[in-house]
Structure formats: structure tokens, C-alpha cells
Amino acid sequence: MSAVSAPALANAMPPIPVTVVTGFLGAGKTTLLRALVQRRQSRRLALLINEFGEVAIDGDLLRAEGDGQGQVQIQDFAHGLIAYGEDEQFVPAMLALASRRAQIDHVLIETSGLALPSAVMEVLQSPELAPHFVLDATLAVVDTPLLLEEAFASGDAVRDATASLFRQQLECADVVVLNKIDGMDEAPLLQAEATVRALAPNVRFLELAYGARLDIRLALGLRLHQAGATVHHHYTPVGMPGERATVAADQRRFNGHAHSGLGAHSHGLSTHKHFHEQDPGWQSFTLRSTAPQDPERLRQAVAAAALAEPILRTKGFVHSAAGPLLLQAVRARVVAAASGQGGTASHDGKHSELVFIGYHPSRSNVARILAERTGADWT
Numbered sequence: 001m002s003a004v005s006a007p008a009l010a011n012a013m014p015p016i017p018v019t020v021v022t023g024f025l026g027a028g029k030t031t032l033l034r035a036l037v038q039r040r041q042s043r044r045l046a047l048l049i050n051e052f053g054e055v056a057i058d059g060d061l062l063r064a065e066g067d068g069q070g071q072v073q074i075q076d077f078a079h080g081l082i083a084y085g086e087d088e089q090f091v092p093a094m095l096a097l098a099s100r101r102a103q104i105d106h107v108l109i110e111t112s113g114l115a116l117p118s119a120v121m122e123v124l125q126s127p128e129l130a131p132h133f134v135l136d137a138t139l140a141v142v143d144t145p146l147l148l149e150e151a152f153a154s155g156d157a158v159r160d161a162t163a164s165l166f167r168q169q170l171e172c173a174d175v176v177v178l179n180k181i182d183g184m185d186e187a188p189l190l191q192a193e194a195t196v197r198a199l200a201p202n203v204r205f206l207e208l209a210y211g212a213r214l215d216i217r218l219a220l221g222l223r224l225h226q227a228g229a230t231v232h233h234h235y236t237p238v239g240m241p242g243e244r245a246t247v248a249a250d251q252r253r254f255n256g257h258a259h260s261g262l263g264a265h266s267h268g269l270s271t272h273k274h275f276h277e278q279d280p281g282w283q284s285f286t287l288r289s290t291a292p293q294d295p296e297r298l299r300q301a302v303a304a305a306a307l308a309e310p311i312l313r314t315k316g317f318v319h320s321a322a323g324p325l326l327l328q329a330v331r332a333r334v335v336a337a338a339s340g341q342g343g344t345a346s347h348d349g350k351h352s353e354l355v356f357i358g359y360h361p362s363r364s365n366v367a368r369i370l371a372e373r374t375g376a377d378w379t
């Protein structure tokens with residue numbers, strides 16, 4: 001327990017800036033945060049990671065980047081949506097951070113890919129948290145190839161549910177980060193920009209994340225929501241620093257100045273109430289197997305399951321003869337690679353454990369497809 005109460009500290013110290021990172025399932029939120037943690041320099045960060053599935057995976061990945069010296073504090077919130085409806089975890093977790101204010105320079109909150117960031121943004125403005133925290137900016141990370149494939153356009157029930165969430169996440173954002181753009185030419189980038197602007201005209205800045213790397217000044221220190229703040233143009237032009245950086249031909253198209261010139265927009269949080277209830281169609285389940293897996297067969301099995309069922313995201317740990325692997329899939333694009341961590345805090349490396357997230361998916365059908373294609377039981 002801290003000797004000094006949170007309210008006393010709130011009077012003594014400026015509020016802690018908070019960056020909210022949103023984006024649809026698999027957009028690259030955790031990958032971007034990992035890169036930021038790697039480049040944190042002397043900044044002391046607290047990360048709150050909310051995942052929809054019951055197994056916390058992203059926090060483990062981020063923990064691997066920490067130095068074990070307490071400079072990066074990570075807290076997982078698996079299974080559910082923080083700051084939504086009945087959630088009782090978010091406020092106490094934030095107050096615990098407030099009580100350690102002297103050790104924290106910045107808080108980063110990764111919301112679930114199925115959450116609207118406005119839920120967290122609203123609770124940050126509540127009387128309990130407002131004295132301790134100030135929203136720095138809300139970033140929405142976009143899977144650019146999927147955007148260009150019109151994967152976030154309306155259609156059937158799954159597409160409608162996806163499109164609605166995606167659009168609302170963008171509408172809440174100050175900054176949209178076009179991710180997964182490695183090797184992409186200028187024409188598709190301009191197309192992606194036009195699509196984002198059409199969907200969410202009030203977005204302030206559009207940024208390009210080459211290699212899932214974002215300018216650290218964008219994530220930590222925009223101060224877009226401080227009372228009376230003028231807009232700080234802290235960002236660098238598009239293209240990340242470093243030798244991999246490439247710069248789009250017409251910088252003015254991307255560098256944020258092309259936006260509508262709005263002052264800090266309030267997202268209407270104080271003027272109308274959002275109802276944060278999860279669409280019950282979005283479901284997750286976990287399948288486990290004790291048999292060592294052939295990585296390629298499993299990869300193909302997960303891809304087949306994502307094509308047969310409305311599965312939009314799969315991730316988890318794989319027990320293979322070659323050692324523990326991390327499996328990541330966004331729709332039917334599946335990658336299985338060495339996790340680089342051996343066993344993790346939440347995983348013993350002796351069985352496989354995969355979380356599937358989809359819209360009304362059939363657990364039994366996915367288990368059957370995996371069993372048929374891997375020759376192992378999945379339960």
C-alpha cells in the first residue's frame with residue numbers, strides 16, 4: 001500500500017497522460033506497442049492490455065520486451081471488455097496506477113479489437129479518474145491491406161457487424177495509423193487514406209507505420225485533449241525514422257495538415273451517452289491439444305477453419321516437436337513462428353492452446369476441422 005493516498009497525489013502532481021490504442025481484431029495494436037516499448041528510452045510506462053479471449057497472450061508478448069526492472073508495468077485484462085457495462089476492473093486498476101504516480105510517465109491502454117475506445121475515454125472523464133489522468137490521444141490502428149480489400153465494408157451479418165465496429169472505432173480516433181504497409185506503393189496508400197477520410201472525416205492525423213513502427217512522439221505526448229491546448233504538431237512527416245523509411249511523394253496528403261482544421265474535438269462524450277454493450281454475436285472460445293503439432297499442418301488447419309467458419313482472429317501457443325511456437329492468424333492468414341520465450345508466465349509449452357474469435361462461430365465445427373487436419377484431438 002502506498003503511504004500517500006491517490007487524491008493527495010492528484011493535488012501535488014500533474015495528471016498522467018493516457019494514450020488509448022484501438023483498432024479491429026488483429027490490426028497490429030500489440031505489435032505497435034511492442035515496438036514502442038522497445039524504444040521507450042527512459043520513459044516509465046504502464047500498459048493495460050484488454051483481450052477478448054480468455055487466454056492473455058498479448059501481455060506475455062509485451063512482457064518479453066520489458067527489462068524486468070519495473071520501468072514497464074503490464075496488466076492484462078483477458079476475457080471481456082474493460083470499461084464496458086458491468087466491468088469492475090478498469091477503475092481500480094487505474095486508481096492503483098494513480099497511487100504510484102511518481103513512478104509512471106505515461107499510460108498506454110490497448111483496448112480489445114471488439115471494443116469501442118469511447119468506453120475507456122468516458123470513464124477517464126469520470127469524477128474518480130479525471131483528477132489523476134488526462135487523455136493524450138486516441139490512436140486507431142488499421143490493417144491497411146484488409147481495408148483495401150474492402151473487408152470492412154457492409155454485406156452479410158458478419159460483414160455488417162465488422163463494418164459497424166470498425167467505423168465507430170475510427171470515429172473515436174484522433175490519429176489513424178495505417179499499418180501493415182510494408183512494400184506498399186503510394187497509390188494504395190492514397191486509396192486507403194481516402195477511404196479513412198470518407199469513413200471518419202474528423203480524424204486529426206493519418207500516420208503510416210512502416211514495419212509496425214510508429215513515431216514515439218505520436219504515441220506519447222500529443223496532448224490533444226488538454227484543456228486549452230493548441231494542437232501540437234509533434235509528429236514527423238510520414239515515413240518512420242531509420243533506413244527503412246520511405247516517404248510518400250506528396251507529404252501534404254498525409255501529414256495531418258490536410259485535415260479539416262478542427263480544434264481538439266471532444267468526441268461528444270459529454271453531450272451524448274454511448275451504450276457500451278457487447279454485440280453477443282461476437283464470441284470467443286479456446287481449443288487445446290496435448291499432441292505435439294506439425295506446424296505446417298496446423299497452419300493449414302487454422303486457415304481452413306477460418307474459411308469454413310466466421311472466424312476473424314486466432315492466436316495462441318503451439319506445442320511442436322521443434323519447440324514452442326506462437327500462432328497468429330488474421331482471418332485465413334496464418335503465421336506460426338518461434339515465440340522466442342520458451343514457456344511463458346501463462347503457458348507451460350507442453351500443450352497447444354488456441355483462442356478463436358468470430359461472429360457466431362461454431363466451436364464444434366472448428367474442433368472437427370482441426371482434428372481432421374492435424375490428426376489430433378482438440379477440445
Ligand SMILES: Nc1nc2c(ncn2[C@@H]2O[C@H](COP(=O)(O)OP(=O)(O)OP(=O)(O)O)[C@@H](O)[C@H]2O)c(=O)[nH]1
Pocket residue numbers: 023024025026027028029030031032051058112113179180181182209210211212213313328329330335
Ligand atoms: N506484415 C505485417 N504484419 C503485421 C504488422 N503489424 C502486425 N502484424 C501481424 O499481424 C498479426 C496481428 O498483430 P497484433 O499486433 O497481435 O494485432 P492486435 O491488433 O494486437 O490483435 P488483437 O489484440 O487480437 O485485436 C500478427 O501476426 C502480427 O505479426 C505489420 O506492420 N506488417
